[in-house]
Amino acid sequence: MPEEKLSLDINEILNASIDAKYEKLDEKEFHRRIVSSGLSRSTIEEISKLKKEPEWMLRLRLKSLELFEKLPTPNWLPDFLGSLDVSSLELYVKPGIEKTNNWDEIPKEIREYYDKLGIPESEKKYLGGLVAVLESEPIYSNVKEELKKKGVVMMPPEEAVQKYPDVIKEYFMKIFPASDHKFAALHGALWSGGVFVYVPRGVRITTPVEGFFVIGSEMEGQFEHTLVVADEGSYIHFIEGCSAPQFKKFSFHDGMVELYAKKDAHIKFTTVQNWSKNVINFNNKRAWADENANIEWVEGSLGSKYSFVYPSTILRGRNATSTSLVVTMASGEGEWKDSGSKMIHAAPNTRSKVVNKNIGFNGGVNIYRGLIRVNKGATGAKAYVKCDSLMLDEKTKAYTFPHNQVFEDDADVAHEAHTFRMSEDQLFYLMNRGINEKEATSMLVLGFIDEIMKELPFEYATMLNKIIKLELEKLGAVA
Amino acid sequence: MSVLKIQDLHVEVEGKEVIKGISLEVKSGEIHALMGPNGSGKTSLSLAIMGHPKYKITKGRITLDGEDITNLETDEKVKRGLFLAFQNPVEISGVKLSTLLVAELNRVRGSSDSVMQMFQTIREYAKTVGVSETLLNRGVFEGFSGGEKKRTEILQMLILRPKFAILDEPDSGVDVDGLRVISEIVNKLKKEINTGYLIITHYRRILDYLNADKVHVLYKGKIVSSGDMSLARLIDEKGYESVIKN
Numbered sequence: 001m002p003e004e005k006l007s008l009d010i011n012e013i014l015n016a017s018i019d020a021k022y023e024k025l026d027e028k029e030f031h032r033r034i035v036s037s038g039l040s041r042s043t044i045e046e047i048s049k050l051k052k053e054p055e056w057m058l059r060l061r062l063k064s065l066e067l068f069e070k071l072p073t074p075n076w077l078p079d080f081l082g083s084l085d086v087s088s089l090e091l092y093v094k095p096g097i098e099k100t101n102n103w104d105e106i107p108k109e110i111r112e113y114y115d116k117l118g119i120p121e122s123e124k125k126y127l128g129g130l131v132a133v134l135e136s137e138p139i140y141s142n143v144k145e146e147l148k149k150k151g152v153v154m155m156p157p158e159e160a161v162q163k164y165p166d167v168i169k170e171y172f173m174k175i176f177p178a179s180d181h182k183f184a185a186l187h188g189a190l191w192s193g194g195v196f197v198y199v200p201r202g203v204r205i206t207t208p209v210e211g212f213f214v215i216g217s218e219m220e221g222q223f224e225h226t227l228v229v230a231d232e233g234s235y236i237h238f239i240e241g242c243s244a245p246q247f248k249k250f251s252f253h254d255g256m257v258e259l260y261a262k263k264d265a266h267i268k269f270t271t272v273q274n275w276s277k278n279v280i281n282f283n284n285k286r287a288w289a290d291e292n293a294n295i296e297w298v299e300g301s302l303g304s305k306y307s308f309v310y311p312s313t314i315l316r317g318r319n320a321t322s323t324s325l326v327v328t329m330a331s332g333e334g335e336w337k338d339s340g341s342k343m344i345h346a347a348p349n350t351r352s353k354v355v356n357k358n359i360g361f362n363g364g365v366n367i368y369r370g371l372i373r374v375n376k377g378a379t380g381a382k383a384y385v386k387c388d389s390l391m392l393d394e395k396t397k398a399y400t401f402p403h404n405q406v407f408e409d410d411a412d413v414a415h416e417a418h419t420f421r422m423s424e425d426q427l428f429y430l431m432n433r434g435i436n437e438k439e440a441t442s443m444l445v446l447g448f449i450d451e452i453m454k455e456l457p458f459e460y461a462t463m464l465n466k467i468i469k470l471e472l473e474k475l476g477a478v479a
Numbered sequence: 480m481s482v483l484k485i486q487d488l489h490v491e492v493e494g495k496e497v498i499k500g501i502s503l504e505v506k507s508g509e510i511h512a513l514m515g516p517n518g519s520g521k522t523s524l525s526l527a528i529m530g531h532p533k534y535k536i537t538k539g540r541i542t543l544d545g546e547d548i549t550n551l552e553t554d555e556k557v558k559r560g561l562f563l564a565f566q567n568p569v570e571i572s573g574v575k576l577s578t579l580l581v582a583e584l585n586r587v588r589g590s591s592d593s594v595m596q597m598f599q600t601i602r603e604y605a606k607t608v609g610v611s612e613t614l615l616n617r618g619v620f621e622g623f624s625g626g627e628k629k630r631t632e633i634l635q636m637l638i639l640r641p642k643f644a645i646l647d648e649p650d651s652g653v654d655v656d657g658l659r660v661i662s663e664i665v666n667k668l669k670k671e672i673n674t675g676y677l678i679i680t681h682y683r684r685i686l687d688y689l690n691a692d693k694v695h696v697l698y699k700g701k702i703v704s705s706g707d708m709s710l711a712r713l714i715d716e717k718g719y720e721s722v723i724k725n
């Protein structure tokens with residue numbers, strides 16, 4: 001089996017983007033630098049050819065590339081990204097194995113990594129379906145028989161492009177167009193791997209399904225695309241798991257998630273992100289909710305060094321609702337977790353709730369940029385935002401930038417923000433009950449995010465628990 | 480037979496000396512009462528003994544059976560058998576009371592029961608001190624009344640079974656039934672495992688119930704008077720003035 005690799009100098013791209021942000025480059029110069037970084041028409045054509053894509057998908061990619069070159073760099077992009085040493089990135093890494101629906105056909109070394117993460121085990125125990133993506137390609141895809149019988153489709157988007165071109169044409173990057181921002185465009189040009197799920201009308205999937213993404217080598221770029229379409233009155237809980245072993249150099253993740261909930265449908269989307277500390281994580285997450293539909297985002301964004309995650313819902317049908325619960329953790333010097341949910345009320349009687357909890361220590365930085373928008377005509381809208389920060393030491397910082405754009409007088413938009421420092425008295429109390437300082441700290445931290453942990457399936461809550469405790473191990477003496 | 484000894488202890492808080500040389504010796508099975516007007520340093524003394532980072536011991540030492548435990552970590556002191564029931568315990572809304580109690584059973588008592596069994600044990604203990612199921616399911620002290628807080632502190636003493644317990648005003652704001660329950664638990668542990676006590680209080684009533692062996696009066700950071708129950712009776716009848724004048 002040939003091992004296909006294409007590479008890209010992401011440093012050059014980030015640097016050029018930052019320069020462009022300050023208009024230090026003209027369009028021609030920017031184009032030249034991007035091409036010399038390895039991102040050119042021919043790279044895209046090569047990827048598209050490897051995937052045996054139809055013409056329309058290639059056109060989508062090329063259009064995205066064009067937009068990438070034209071769009072300004074988002075002003076929220078911190079400048080230090082430009083000075084990272086990401087250098088040459090494997091843009092497209094095809095693992096040397098074919099996709100299968102049988103774990104036994106997966107080579108032992110790779111299988112062992114998944115075993116350690118408990119993936120095949122959890123599939124057996126409680127998942128309705130699983131797609132595992134290693135590097136740029138799916139290596140495992142399986143859906144339980146009873147779901148197939150009900151007409152549930154779950155497969156990598158590449159396969160869906162071949163088998164369900166009409167559905168993909170209708171939804172792919174529709175709610176999150178490449179024109180949205182530079183890194184959405186980059187995603188459109190380079191997307192590879194991911195999961196496509198379709199839930200037919202009235203089908204309620206009781207067991208969650210999972211997409212599990214592994215970045216398997218350093219200097220890699222992962223651009224997976226997850227697309228969930230839930231037809232009228234259906235229900236699905238999709239779990240997105242992310243992991244990467246610790247590398248010496250940076251990897252870059254620029255994935256995208258699009259959720260479409262039709263009338264009366266309900267999509268719950270849970271992410272447990274534990275990229276290693278040298279991953280730069282852009283996640284572009286957006287959903288739309290038709291009449292009476294419900295979108296729930298639950299996100300534990302614990303890993304990676306720099307993370308940009310803004311789950312957003314467009315409430316476009318009457319009575320649509322959405323909640324977004326996000327936990328971020330910045331646990332080291334120079335760690336930067338940028339998050340914030342966006343709720344766009346575009347129809348009458350829509351309701352939204354956002355709970356954002358961030359935990360910081362050892363000099364990490366947490367930033368919240370949320371948006372509540374109530375469009376003209378979206379009468380009777382209700383939105384509630386709660387944004388809490390817990391800081392475990394003095395070096396740590398948290399910033400909150402909530403934005404409200406309200407164009408209807410009767411909108412009920414409430415915002416609460418609290419900053420907590422771990423209190424010496426609470427810690428002392430717990431220690432007086434025989435609990436050591438580290439354990440007392442993790443009790444307080446876990447207590448702080450309890451509201452969100454409750455929403456996670458047991459296995460994932462346990463996993464998150466473990467990750468947080470491990471991170472707290474690194475915590476220096478507390479105040 | 481164990482001995483908790485406090486020798487010439489000096490404590491500073493926010494740069495101000497609040498305990499100015501206190502010596503005390505409590506043996507297993509003894510009940511010592513510590514009285515004294517507001518602000519005389521009773522709470523500071525108890526927090527300093529347990530190692531609160533704000534209450535700095537600048538001089539003197541604490542020993543348990545001859546071993547110097549002055550600078551041990553708080554949780555280590557607890558593991559060696561010290562216990563403090565707080566006058567004003569802080570609310571910890573994120574941690575469920577039942578979770579905390581299970582952790583105590585497991586960490587300090589070394590219970591190897593299943594979590595389900597430990598919950599059962601806790602429910603039974605809670606029942607004996609009148610802590611309701613609702614409270615067990617709430618955040619620690621979240622929205623607890625004064626009396627409920629005191630009962631919860633005693634509940635934890637019952638779970639931890641200490642060698643020595645400092646109870647900081649266990650009887651303030653407690654109803655008559657509560658006072659009886661608390662006294663019963665104090666006596667129970669004394670009988671069962673010979674716990675020694677330092678009980679901070681303003682009221683003679685609890686001391687009558689418990690029949691305190693010794694009574695000390697603290698004033699401006701110093702013990703100004705020590706005696707037996709007759710001292711508590713005197714304070715009850717004539718106020719603190721009668722014992723701290725000279």
Ligand SMILES: Nc1ncnc2c1ncn2[C@@H]1O[C@H](COP(=O)(O)OP(=O)(O)O)[C@@H](O)[C@H]1O
Nearest residue numbers: 492493497516517518519520521522523524533
């Ligand atoms: N955390 C603190 N910061 C500043 N002063 C304190 C603090 N704790 C106690 N003090 C002071 O120490 C003295 C003794 O207080 P405390 O020990 O609470 O007395 P008691 O318990 O006998 O009423 C008082 O003057 C009080 O104001």
Ligand SMILES: [Mg+2]
Nearest residue numbers: 521522523566
């Ligand atoms: Mg006091």
